[in-house]
Amino acid sequence: xxxxxxxxxxxxxxxxxxxxQAADSLGLPRSTVSDQVQALEDLLGTRLxxxxxxxxxxxxxxxxxYERSRELLAQMDELEGLFRQDxxxxxxxxxxxxxxxxxxxxxxxxxxxxxxxxxxxELEVSSTDRRVDLVREGFDLVLRVGPVLxxxxxxxxxxxxxxxxxxxxAYLAAHGVPRTLEDLARHRLVHYVSVLGSRPPGFEYLxxxxxxxxxxxxxxxxxxxxxxxxxxxxxxxLIQVPLHGVRDHLASGELVALLPEYQAxxxxxxxxxAHRRLPRRVRACMDWLERVVREETTLQAT
Numbered sequence: 046x047x048x049x050x051x052x053x054x055x056x057x058x059x060x061x062x063x064x065x066q067a068a069d070s071l072g073l074p075r076s077t078v079s080d081q082v083q084a085l086e087d088l089l090g091t092r093l094x095x096x097x098x099x100x101x102x103x104x105x106x107x108x109x110x111y112e113r114s115r116e117l118l119a120q121m122d123e124l125e126g127l128f129r130q131d132x133x134x135x136x137x138x139x140x141x142x143x144x145x146x147x148x149x150x151x152x153x154x155x156x157x158x159x160x161x162x163x164x165x166x167e168l169e170v171s172s173t174d175r176r177v178d179l180v181r182e183g184f185d186l187v188l189r190v191g192p193v194l195x196x197x198x199x200x201x202x203x204x205x206x207x208x209x210x211x212x213x214x215a216y217l218a219a220h221g222v223p224r225t226l227e228d229l230a231r232h233r234l235v236h237y238v239s240v241l242g243s244r245p246p247g248f249e250y251l252x253x254x255x256x257x258x259x260x261x262x263x264x265x266x267x268x269x270x271x272x273x274x275x276x277x278x279x280x281x282x283l284i285q286v287p288l289h290g291v292r293d294h295l296a297s298g299e300l301v302a303l304l305p306e307y308q309a310x311x312x313x314x315x316x317x318x319a320h321r322r323l324p325r326r327v328r329a330c331m332d333w334l335e336r337v338v339r340e341e342t343t344l345q346a347t
Contacts, residue, residue, distance in 0.1 A: 049121060051085040052114045054078055055093060059111045060140075060183025062101050112180070115319070122324040135326045136165035141334075142179075143188035146270045146290045147314075148172035151341050152188075152334070159333045166326055174269050176239060180319050185327045187317040188334065190287070198317045203335055204342035205311035206287040211300040216280040223283075223303060226250075226259060233282035234261035237273050241266065249285060250307035285309045289341060314338060 058067040058078065068075040086093050093107035103111055122137065143152060148170065160168070171177065171184070179187050179198060193200050223229050229248055236245035245266060248259040265281050267273050274291055277284040278299060285308075294300040316331055323331070 048085075048088070049118070051081050051088070052118060054081040055085050055107075056111060056114050056118065056183070058082060058094065058101060059103050059107065064101060115183075116322065119320065119322055119324050119327075122326070134165070135163045135329060137324065137326050138167045138169065139186070139327055139330050140169040140171070140184045141186045141188070141330065142171040142173065142177045142182075142184050144174055144190055144270060145172045146274075146287070147188060147190070150289055151337065155337055158337075159330065162333075163326070163329060166330075168330075174239070179317060185318065185323075186331055186334070188338070189315050189317055190312050192313065193315050193317065195317075198319060201316040201318075201331070201335065203314045203316055203338045205313045206289055206342060207311050208285055208309040209288045209291065209295070210283060210285050210303040210305075210308065211277060211291060211295065212283045212303060213278055213280045213300055214298065216277075216282065217301060219280070222301075226304075226307060229259060229261055229283075232261065234263040235273060235276045235282040235284050236263045236266040237270075237284070238266060238268055241268050248283075248307075249309040250304075251310050256310055287312050314342070 054067065054071065054073075057071055058064055061067050061070065064075055064078050064082075068078045071078065082094060089106075089110070091106045092104055093110060095102045095104055095107075149172070152170075156168075156170075160166070176189070177184060177187060179195075188203075190206070220232055221228075223232050234245075234248055238245050245263070246258050248261045250257055250259070261283075263282055265276055267276060270286075270290060273284055274286060274294070276282070277286075277291075278294065283303065288295075291300055295302060316335060318327070318331070
């Protein structure tokens with residue numbers, strides 16, 4: 046049996062934590078996927094996956110093999126495409142994660158540009174506002190906003206999105222328009238946190254080159270960008286949000302920009318990946334995403 050095929054099957058099961066989902070993804074019977082993983086375990090003389098009725102989880106040996114296998118398969122993919130310079134020859138699967146609003150507002154409306162150039166590629170796009178584990182969850186690329194905290198990943202900075210303070214017309218009619226920082230004491234802030242239960246930072250603004258935080262009252266905390274904007278539209282308080290996420294609402298007059306001299310620092314945007322050696326298909330996707338995002342950040346900076 047082809048050892049590379051065994052590794053590919055094992056990697057897919059590890060990424061999805063499911064034999065059934067891996068079988069569907071690979072277009073194989075579930076029994077074949079199970080047999081291939083068992084054959085790999087017999088070949089290596091160790092248990093790679095811990096199987097329970099509810100979940101499939103990699104053992105310590107399985108985690109080590111998963112890391113090595115991803116790198117090996119990437120190298121093999123690169124070798125296979127080394128002499129195929131025709132871009133249309135790109136094939137295979139790419140898994141990407143990005144924030145929800147970024148996917149809806151920027152990437153998805155232009156994705157046909159990329160798929161049209163590379164019809165042989167299969168894309169899996171995850172859009173979530175949580176910080177995914179790139180390695181454990183099997184992503185090739187992650188688009189992340191905010192600071193990069195994981196030094197083990199390779200980071201490619203793409204620029205930064207300008208921020209805007211805003212509130213709905215209904216909220217401002219009921220509570221007045223804040224014009225100074227002192228006025229904020231009479232207002233409410235919709236709090237945004239990546240993990241519910243963590244302490245929200247309050248109202249943030251740049252004073253020179255330093256970020257200041259002003260505690261503000263607020264009866265609502267959310268961990269989703271769509272809910273954040275929706276709460277503002279519903280009159281629940283002020284928000285501080287990337288301009289691209291609310292540009293349409295500002296243009297329509299549903300939301301009003303506030304306190305332009307007290308903006309939060311621009312939100313950094315970064316492409317993250319696990320290894321410097323990447324398959325050609327992943328590099329092509331990365332280059333396209335970088336171009337699209339840089340065009341957007343340049344547009345908003347003008």
